[in-house]
Amino acid sequence: MSDISRRQFLGTGVTAMAGGIIAATSIPHLAFAVGPEVSGILGVYRSAVRVGGRIYALITVQGADAVYLLEGHGTGRFEPTSPVEVDAPRGFFATSLAAHDGDLLVCGGRAEAWKSYDVDDALPPGLEAEFDRLPRNIPRGGRRRETVMGSVPHIVRISSGRSVQVSPASTAERAHEFVLGAGSDGHGLLLVLLGHTADLHESGEAVELEVGTGDAEVGKRMAIRGRLSHAAYASITVGFSDAAVVAEMDDGVPRIAQRSGGWETAVLGGATRGRHVAVLRDGEPAAIASIANGVVRIREFLDPERTMLGSTLYSREAIDVLPLSGDGSGVLIVDRHWTELVEV
Amino acid sequence: MSGCSCGVSNPVSKDYIGSTAWELRHRTGYASNGTGVHGGRHTHTFNEGFWNQCDDFAEDYNYYTSTYGSKPVDWFGDIGIVACKANSWHACGRAFDLTAVYFTDGGYVDCNRSWRWGLTHKRRYLGLAAQLRREFGTVLTAWYNTAHKNHIHFDNGSAFTVIRTSYRSDTTLVQASCNYLDSAGLSIDGVWGPRTEAAYQNLLRAFHLQCYDPKTSTWAASVFLEKIVQHCYANKSAGYYVGSCGGPT
Numbered sequence: 001m002s003d004i005s006r007r008q009f010l011g012t013g014v015t016a017m018a019g020g021i022i023a024a025t026s027i028p029h030l031a032f033a034v035g036p037e038v039s040g041i042l043g044v045y046r047s048a049v050r051v052g053g054r055i056y057a058l059i060t061v062q063g064a065d066a067v068y069l070l071e072g073h074g075t076g077r078f079e080p081t082s083p084v085e086v087d088a089p090r091g092f093f094a095t096s097l098a099a100h101d102g103d104l105l106v107c108g109g110r111a112e113a114w115k116s117y118d119v120d121d122a123l124p125p126g127l128e129a130e131f132d133r134l135p136r137n138i139p140r141g142g143r144r145r146e147t148v149m150g151s152v153p154h155i156v157r158i159s160s161g162r163s164v165q166v167s168p169a170s171t172a173e174r175a176h177e178f179v180l181g182a183g184s185d186g187h188g189l190l191l192v193l194l195g196h197t198a199d200l201h202e203s204g205e206a207v208e209l210e211v212g213t214g215d216a217e218v219g220k221r222m223a224i225r226g227r228l229s230h231a232a233y234a235s236i237t238v239g240f241s242d243a244a245v246v247a248e249m250d251d252g253v254p255r256i257a258q259r260s261g262g263w264e265t266a267v268l269g270g271a272t273r274g275r276h277v278a279v280l281r282d283g284e285p286a287a288i289a290s291i292a293n294g295v296v297r298i299r300e301f302l303d304p305e306r307t308m309l310g311s312t313l314y315s316r317e318a319i320d321v322l323p324l325s326g327d328g329s330g331v332l333i334v335d336r337h338w339t340e341l342v343e344v
Numbered sequence: 345m346s347g348c349s350c351g352v353s354n355p356v357s358k359d360y361i362g363s364t365a366w367e368l369r370h371r372t373g374y375a376s377n378g379t380g381v382h383g384g385r386h387t388h389t390f391n392e393g394f395w396n397q398c399d400d401f402a403e404d405y406n407y408y409t410s411t412y413g414s415k416p417v418d419w420f421g422d423i424g425i426v427a428c429k430a431n432s433w434h435a436c437g438r439a440f441d442l443t444a445v446y447f448t449d450g451g452y453v454d455c456n457r458s459w460r461w462g463l464t465h466k467r468r469y470l471g472l473a474a475q476l477r478r479e480f481g482t483v484l485t486a487w488y489n490t491a492h493k494n495h496i497h498f499d500n501g502s503a504f505t506v507i508r509t510s511y512r513s514d515t516t517l518v519q520a521s522c523n524y525l526d527s528a529g530l531s532i533d534g535v536w537g538p539r540t541e542a543a544y545q546n547l548l549r550a551f552h553l554q555c556y557d558p559k560t561s562t563w564a565a566s567v568f569l570e571k572i573v574q575h576c577y578a579n580k581s582a583g584y585y586v587g588s589c590g591g592p593t
Contacts, residue, residue: 044350044351044428046350046428060349060350060351060428061351062351063348063349063350063351063352063353063436064349064351065349093348093349093430093431094349095430095431108430109431117508118560119505119506119560119562120506120560120561120562121561121562121563122561122563123563124556124561124563124564126588127556127563127564127567129588130553130567130587130588131566131567131570132411132570132574133404133407133408133570135478135504135563135566136400137397137400137478137479137503137504138504138562138563138566146505148502151431176431178430178431180430195430195431199512200488200489200512201510201511201512202482202484202488202511202512202513203432203482203484203497203499204431204432204433204501205429205430205431205432206430206431207489207491227489227490227491228491229491233429250489250490250491
């Protein structure tokens with residue numbers, strides 16, 4: 001467990017930092033991480049994956065999502081190269097990257113009309129006089145149909161440079177459902193982590209999680225019990241023989257759910273609040289990486305049930321940590337001036 | 345569209361909403377009585393259009409708290425605007441997590457405590473939520489789900505609209521209004537059933553607004569919510585301020 005190897009990915013320069021930061025305010029419950037620059041502009045690293053020995057990153061630059069190949073230059077320095085061409089449908093939003101059968105998967109959701117209802121913007125006779133203070137935000141129109149937009153799961157599979165659209169099955173009762181992450185096990189089975197809004201239609205943020213299996217279709221769904229906290233980030237890390245989902249539930253306690261445990265959630269004993277991702281070794285969850293208060297820490301599991309965390313194996317100041325599914329294992333640590341691959 | 349990518353378009357950095365004196369203060373913890381502990385003035389990045397709406401909300405809110413409760417706004421508490429989270433309006437600076445409003449007389453609405461405290465505080469919390477709802481289509485309170493028991497989330501992902509009986513957020517807001525202004529004794533469960541419908545009709549009649557339909561008319565919805573705000577900050581039961589539809593029948 002102690003043999004942590006590091007490779008440091010360096011951004012293209014420190015001097016360009018001053019003018020480009022969009023926001024890096026301290027928001028304890030909701031981190032906004034601005035990472036190394038991409039083509040001279042600071043980007044937000046959202047997800048990373050290793051496919052065929054190559055590492056790709058989903059990076060948002062000035063509000064636009066793009067997938068970049070992270071490439072080294074022989075000096076230990078790595079940086080994003082040109083964007084990977086992704087042909088996504090209108091309304092697609094990306095959440096994460098994954099790998100399956102040697103292909104790169106761009107996971108997310110696709111905006112779709114969920115329901116609609118009639119609204120009357122006409123000002124009824126006499127009503128204006130009822131107001132003490134007249135609202136400024138209501139148009140003086142007539143009857144109209146208001147459409148409520150929702151989202152459905154969607155994956156763009158990049159196969160030999162060609163984009164193939166994959167639409168996992170969705171549930172009509174849910175206003176919002178999308179793929180939060182995915183990964184391929186040792187048998188080539190694709191596991192898909194779905195986030196959805198359950199019976200809460202107002203917000204697009206996921207409140208519950210499910211894991212589905214399948215490729216083009218998500219088959220039987222396995223529930224991960226409990227509701228997510230408002231600030232929750234949920235991630236799935238898939239290895240050869242096991243997979244783990246880590247998320248913070250609405251009691252504020254991080255939990256882990258493993259495939260080998262039937263996806264029942266277990267409290268991560270000893271974990272503090274913050275964002276956590278599972279780190280795999282030999283295809284199984286071996287440690288937890290967390291980011292809290294600007295410090296990334298990696299702690300190994302102490303017990304066979306993998307719910308108690310032991311001493312810190314790795315610690316350093318950074319702004320984010322991303323799970324790294326795909327071939328091999330590890331996590332990608334992101335800071336303002338560099339990205340670092342840590343393998344446990 | 346249900347959310348946005350990580351990054352704020354048309355960003356503006358602001359340390360206040362409404363008046364420049366109404367500073368934003370970040371909640372850093374809790375006092376022993378459950379109220380939030382907030383730091384000094386701090387700056388957030390907002391989407392400009394969203395900030396303009398926050399500005400309108402703050403000015404209107406101050407009008408009602410001052411006029412009906414003699415409580416001018418002093419400052420607003422928060423736990424964040426921007427967060428890179430999947431399918432969230434926080435990702436592009438179009439959502440606000442509000443923790444408290446403090447008034448110049450030292451009074452307050454605390455979003456962790458007021459909704460579960462005495463009637464006066466419950467009404468202040470309700471009035472805050474109702475005024476937010478007059479500006480924004482999505483307002484999520486402690487009655488909506490436990491994730492919002494310590495802050496009110498609002499965003500401009502959808503525009504102000506009618507009272508939606510199929511939406512938990514609107515239903516709980518109406519149920520709380522019926523309970524705390526008209527002693528309806530409802531369970532605030534987010535389900536619009538016959539008891540909620542009857543209590544809602546009673547509240548409309550108490551407001552003398554029964555000749556309007558807040559479920560289909562945006563203007564009627566706004567005046568219904570305004571009546572709730574007026575009563576909350578005057579700390580009066582329904583019927584103290586009335587419309588022109590005539591008395592209860």
